[in-house]
Amino acid sequence: MTVRTRLLVLLSALALLAGVATASVLHASARAERRNQAPADGPRITPGRVTLTQPGRMVFRNMAWGPHRDELVSVPAADPAGPRTASHVRCLRFYAASGTGVCLQAVHGPVSDTYRAVVLDASLHERARYDVPGIPSRARVSPSGRYAAWTAFVGGDSYAGSRFSTRAAIVDTRTGALTPSLEAYRVVKDGRTYHATDVNFWGVTFAADDRTFYATLATRGTTYLVRGDLRTRTLTVLHQNVECPSLSPDGTRVAFKKRVAGLPGDAPWRLYVLDLRTLRETPLAETRSVDDQAVWRDPHTLVYALPGDYGADLYELPADGTGHPHRTAASAVSPAYVG
Template identity: 80%
Template sequence: MTLRTRVLVLICALVVLAGIATAAVLHASARADRRDRAQPGGPSVTSGRVTLADEGRMIFRNMAWGPHRDELTTVPASDPSGPRTASKVKCLRFYAASGTGVCLQAVHGAVQDTYRAVILDTHLHERARYDVPGIPSRARVSPSGRYAAWTAFVGGDSYAGTNFSTRAAIVDTRTGRLTPSLEAYRVMKDGRTYHAADLNFWGVTFASDDRTFYATMATKGTTYLVRGDLRTRTVTTLRTNVECPSLSPDGSRIAFKKRVKGLPKDAPWHLYVLDLRTMRETPLAEGRSVDDQAVWRDDHTLVYALPGDYGADLYTLPSDGTGKPRRISTAAVSPAYVG
């Protein structure tokens, strides 16, 4: 074989290899593009204007694959499965009331992710931000919009077991005063001040008086519903085996998840509603384990998330124990009703 022939063979080989490399890159790009687009049969999502003041809207974190995944997205509350308008604001957890929103976000770093809570105005513009010490879990805003709360895992990443640690924070959105952890509050248990090194708080929910809130407290293997007072900075235990409380709009009942004996360790909860006057519990007609802080659509209807094909779907259920669950939206989590 002459030198010229060898050179021609080498050039041809390089051309073939370059062609293979180009084809591989194009194939990978096409796969990524298909992955980023909404899956067939998934919800329709387009960019547009999203505010916390539009009448009769539901805003939530969009879970559908595509360029708008994790963005705050809005639909008519009367048509929750309809076309979605996405905001470009991404949140892991979200809630809003009276024109104030709280958005818990991940900040992706070269070594590890960090997290923050962002207080949003009516137009989803940032008003303030606060560091969050772990993986975001729950978020709430008081009915007036004055207070916001969030919960994060600072150890572990699930409520199902016992080996986890949480931190619940409350901020006054008017003054910026932050309570980084409810562990700073005085705990009243059985009429006495209670101290323990293993206190955990999560799942804050606010009353309409800008003073009272409810939350879950755990200590020595038992969970408690506690009533908190923002002025005296105290929490008082009310009842055991209550997790992720959610106060009804009229302030008379709390929806919560309750551990039920005999269920799997990784799916131990059923939904209940507690009448705060009589302390009578009503089991709801949802047979599946719900690991969520339910949202009250109105005084008679609850909305909550369950695992779905895209991560989570939203379901609705009457709050009086009747009826049956109904899926209202796929690929959605952290709903708030605004306007």
Template identity: 75%
Template sequence: MTLRTRLVVLLCALALLAGVATVSVLRAADRADRRDRAVPGGPAVTSGRVALSGGPGGLLVFRNMAWGPHRDELTTVPADRAGGERTAGGVKCLRFYAASGTGICLQAVRGPVQDTYRAVVLDARLRVTARYDVPGVPSRARVSPSGRLATWTAFVGGDSYVGGDFATRAAIVDLRTGQLTPTLESYRIVRDGRTYRAADVNFWGVTFASDDRHFYATLGTAGRTYLIRGDLRARTVTTLRTNVECPSLSPDGTRIAFKKRVKGLPADAPWRLYTLDLRTLRETALTEPRSVDDQPVWRNNTTLTYALPGDYGADLYTLPSDGTGTPHLLTRSAVSPTYLN
């Protein structure tokens, strides 16, 4: 084979390899493009203005889980037409909650080696007013009814509430003063009237009372969970009842909605929804037959909203809070709901 022939063969081989590479790149780009398009038959989502303020009939704001260019963005729909067309505001959150024109958005910060996380405080126009580092994978978020206090929970060990091999950290920040409590583990724990100390203490799922002083949350220790009532001024938490997780205080402050571990259920789906009367400590089993791993949201004093696994991450359901009725699908491909009146 002459030198010229060898050069021709080499050039042809290089051209063939280049063609194969080009086809591979185009196919990959096409797959990515298809992933970014809205799923046929899924909810319609368009860009627009999202504000953390209510309107006639109220608004529902949540993290959009539908595949497409607006996946993970905060979106809004009229509260009475939750399945309608969504408006996406461009801000992405893993967990979200809002009240009185203040939002807390837990975000992932993509890094070359590993992701980090942060809590971003938003005003009514979704403008960032403050940022805080979050020491693990975000799990829960809440804002007090006045908009003054914000809280978040993160997994700092493990990545699920299923089983007992996990560690969480719950933080609270006063948005008026900027005072941050990085972990509720710094508070004095009162159990059965006595100070309690243990190395395995975890807190998660904070929910605020309307006085901007008291709150409720879950305390986990020694293989048990407790509903606790916290006092921000005294920096104490007091146990009220066992087997309560991810509490959510009703708008009138009289009841807690929560998930409870029920004996006999599968280890990977152990919870059922309940409500608890805070005056009598009498609990009511709700009619949702599936395991709910969520911190429910009260739409009003009679109706709860919560997430269950769906085809694209999660779907939202509603249920009466008095133990009657049946679950109702609110909207698909959504999580972290907030009602704004």
């Protein structure tokens, strides 16, 4: 092979490599651009003003791909699948009541992420912020807006696992007084003070009296529903096998997820409603495993998230065990009914 032939072969190889590199860059760029665009069949999302007091609205975390992914968006409560108004406020978990919101956020650092809880006013302006010791999983605000609560994983990353640790915190949004962990409260079980080194709490839900709340206590391999008292700082065990309780608007029932024997270890839950007066359980008409803290849309209907194409979709079903679940909003999680 002559020198000239070798040179032509080398130049051809370099040209081919350059073409492959250019095609790879263009392909990666196009793929990134597609990720930053909403799917053609996805919800219509436009930036605008979002408040926590606008009548007849629902606010949630938008999961649809595009420039507004993870932002709080607002839709008509009567049309959850309708056009979304985006706020530019990003949250991993969210809840709101009476013009007060709590937004759990990730703070991206050069080495690892940290997390924080931000208390929002009705216009989504920051009122206060608090460090969160791990990955956020649950958020709630009391009906009056005075108290906010959140739960974070500080060891493990799933309630389905056998080894995990959580922290549940409550803050007075008026005074800023923070209880960083419910482990500071006294636990009463079977009429006696209960002590154990393995207690975990999660899934706070508030009553309307600005004193009573409910949560999950886990200890020695069993979960319990506990009733909390913000004044006496006590937690009283009420019922076994209750996780992520959600108190009904009239304060008489708790929706929860229950571990059911015989189900897969990574999908062990079914939705139930517990009558707090009789402690009678009613299984709901959802046959899939629900790893969420359900929200009461009204006294008769529950809303909850299940895995979807872009992270999660919202479903609803009757709270009395009848009917069938149906999807109400795709690419959505952490709903709150405001106004």
